[in-house]
Amino acid sequence: MPDRPSDRPSDRPSERPSDRLPAPQYGRQPDGPSGAPSPDEVRLYYAARPSPLVAATAIVLDSAGRVLVLAPAHRAEAELPGGTVEDTETPEEALTRQLETELGLSVPVGRLLAVDARRPGSLGRSLIAHVHLVGPLSPKRAGALSLPHGESSAARWLTPEEAYAVLPARLAPRLRAALAALYAGSLAHLVDGVPQPGSPAGLDPERRTALEHEGSFDAASHRASRPKAITAASVLFTDSAGRILLVEPAYGKSGRWNLPGGGIDSDLGETPRAAARREVREELGLDLAPGRLLGVNWAHKPGYPARIRFLYDGGVLDAAALARIRLAPFELLRWRTVPAGELRGLVKPSLRRQIEACLRARGAGTGPLELHAGRPADAPRKKKGKR
Template sequence: MASSPGPSPEPEPVPATAVPPQAAAYLARHPAPLAAADALIRDGEGRLLLVDPTYKPGWDLPGGMLDDEVPHEALEREVREELGLGTDRLRVGRLLAVDALPREAYGRSLLAFVYAAHADPAPGIGELALQSAEIRAAAWVAEDEALERLPERLRRRVTAALAAERGAHTAWLHDGHPAPADGRDRRAMLPAPAMAVAAVVTDQAGRVLVVRRTRRGSWDLPGGTAHAQETPEQAAVRALAGELGLVPPELGRLLAVDSVPARLPDRAAAVHVFHVGPLSPEQAAAVLRPDGGVTAAEWLTPREAAARLPHPAGQRLRHGVEALAAGSIAHLAGGEVRTGSPVGVSAERRTEEESVCALSMPELIAQRPKLLVGAAVICTDESGRVLVVEPAYGPGGRWQLPGGGIDSDVGETPRQAAAREAREELGLPLRIGPLLGTDWTTPGPDPSHTQGLARITYLYDGGVLDAETLAAVELPPAELSSWRLVAPEGLDEVFVPRIAGRVRCCLSARGSDGGAVDLVDGRPYCELGQQAHPVEGLT
C-alpha cells in the first residue's frame, strides 16, 4: 500500500474492441474489493490439503490474493508458487463458494472464492515444493480435523464449500454465513444426487447395443446425465438423439433404478434404465455409424454385452434384461440387487433369506417368483374341428385358442375370464362347460417365450357350436383378424408343439370320465417322469 495518496496513474491503453477509453479510465480508478481464491484439494482417501502460512496464525487452504487477473488464473498461479503444482498436475474445477467479507474483517471489503481443484494423482507431501518464505508446512488432513485446524471465519467458509461439494450449488456467503435466499433459491441449492439415464436398446433379433465413448474409452450403455430441468425420460430421449442420432417414436418402460453411492469428490447418482426397441433393421444399421462423443457401437447378445461392460454398467444391463423378460423392475444399489427387488435376486439368495425369516412380508411378496395366469376355451363344430383365431398384431400366420389373461385385480376367476374372453373375441355368449385341463408353461431362455415368466392356463370346454352359432362369430378387428376350423390331425400345422399337445389332451379329456388333465408344457404331468423336476434336489 502506498504511504501517501498521489495522483491516479494514467490507465494503460486498451484495445478498441474492449471498452471505450473514458470507461476504461473510470474503471481503473474505481474502488474495488480485495479478492482471494483458495483451492479445496482432496487425495485418494478423501483428505484435504492444508498449508501452514508463515505470515499469519492457523492453517489455511492453498491459494491467495488476486492481482489483476480472473480468480481461477490467480488460483493456478498461487498454487504453482506456493506448492510447485503446475497446471499439468492440478486442474481447477467448479466454484464451490463465494464469501463477501465486510471491511471490518480486514480493513477492506473482500471477496473470497473457493474452488474444487483436482490433482491426479494426488502428490505426496514430500513431492511439494513449498515456498519457504510463505508456507511453513503442508499436510493431508481428514475433513473433521481440517475444520478444527482452520480459524473460525475460514472454518465457516470451508464448511459451506464442503456442503456445496456434496450438492449441486455454489454457496453464496456473507462472512461465512449463508446469504439470505427465498424458498425457490433454497430448494435449488439443496444437495441432491446426480440424475443419469441409460438405455437397453434392442433389435428384432434380441441383441443389445453397446457404445464406446471418446472421453473414457470404455464400453457402456447409451445414455448420459440429465439436465436440471429434465425428467429422466426427457434426458434419455435427448441422449439417444445426441449420441446415436436415434429418435425413438416412444421411449420404452423403466427397467431398473440404480442408486450409486458417492465417493468424494463425486456425487451420488440415481441411474434410470429404460428399454428402447426393438429397432427395425434400418434403425439398427443406422446407429452403427456413430459420431460426436461415441467412437464405436456394436450389437451383441445380452450375455456378450454384459461381459463387455464394466461394473456397474454390466449389472444394470443384466438385471435390466431380466426385468424386461419378467415384466417387472430391478432395484439396484451400485449395480448390486437390493433386498426386496422384484427382479435379480437369485434363487439361492432368496431361499437363504426366507429360511432365516430375513424378509418383511412386502419384501417377501416382491421377491417371490411371479407367473402369468390365463384362460382359454376349446370350441369345436359338429365335425370335431377346433375353432382357432389369428391375432391382428405381430407377425401373421400365428393361430391361438380364444382366451386371454385373467383380471385377478378386479376379482375375476378363471371361469369368468373364459366367458368374458369368448364374448369379447367371438361375440358369443358361450355357456362355459367343465374344466378340461390346466397347462403349466415353463419360461424358456428366449424372453419372447411367455415374457420370461412361468404361465398357467385354465382350459375350459366351450361346447360344440352349430352352423348358426358359428355364423354369428364377430371378431374385434383391432385384436383378431380371422378365424378358422382345424381338424385334430391338423393341429400341428397351426400350433407350436406344446399348444398342439395341449389341445389334443383336452379333447381327449372332453370325451372321458377322468376329469381335467394336469399338463406341463402341453404334456401330461404323469408322462414327464424325472423331467417333471428339473431343479436338483426336488423329489
C-alpha cells in the same frame, strides 16, 4: 442460528418439505401469513442443497435380442447409451436427447427397467440412474445408427453375455438386472448395481431363498420378490363334425392360430371361468357359459414368468351358433374350424398338445388334466426339439 430442521433427522417423516423451513431465515411474503416462506425462497433453498446426480441409461436392443454397447471416444471403458439429466429435464427427456446426440436415433423411450442408486465416487456425489428399454429396433433402424458428434468412437451389437464381459463392473450388473426385469415384466431396485432385498426383479433365486430362511423379508418385500405367473383361460369349441374352432389374432406372428380366450384379470378379482366367458363374448360375440374344466397347463421358459392356462369345454357349436360369430375388430382377423389332424403348422406345438389332450379327456369323460407344456405332468420329458 439453530440447525435447520431439514439438516437433521426428522421424527415426523410425513412432513412436507415446506413445513420444515423456518420462516425467520427466509422472511415472508408481504401479504402472506406470518412466518410463511415465499415460493422463491423455497426454490432457492432447495437449489442450494447437496443432491444426487441423476442419469438416464438406455438398454437398446435389436430384433435378435442383442445389446448396443458404445466405445467412448475419450475413455477406455465400454458404456451403455445415456447421460446425465440436465436442468428441468425428466430422465426420459434426457435419454431422448442423448440418443439423438450420440447415435442420431429418434425413437420412443420405453418402460423403466431398473433404478440404480450409487454411492459417491470420484465426483463426490451420489448418483441415481434410471434404466429404460429402447427398442427392439428393426434391422433397418439398427443398421442406420450413426455417431454424429464423435462422443463415441464405435457402436457394437453384442449378445448379453458378450456385453457383460466388456462392460465395467459398475455397469454389467445393472444391465443384467435390467434384462431380468425386462423378461420378467417387472422392475429392479439396485444399490451400487446390487439387487436389494425385495427387488421385484434381478434378485438371485438362491439369495432370495436365503433371505426368506433368515426371516429378513418384511411382508411387502416378500410379496415383491416372489416369482410371478401369467394366467389365461381358453375355451375348446368344436363343430358338429368334431372340428376345432380356432381364431387368428391381429397381433403376433402372422398365420399363427389360437383357441378363443385370453388373460385373466386377476388383479380385478376375476376367476378363470369368468375370464373364459368374458373372452368368448368379447372375441366372438357369443355369450356362452363354459363347460367343465378339461385341463390346466403350466409352461415355463427360463427368465420369464410361468404361464398357466385353464382350458374349458365349450361344447359343440351348431351351424346357427357359428353363423352368429362376430369377431372383435382390431383383435382377431379370422376364425375357422379344422380337424385335429391339421393342427400341426397352425398352432404352436405346446398348444397342439394341449388341444389333443383335452379332446381325449372330453371324449373319455376324464380330467381335469394337469399338463406341463401340453404333456401330462407325470409323462417322461422328451428331448428338446421333439414335437
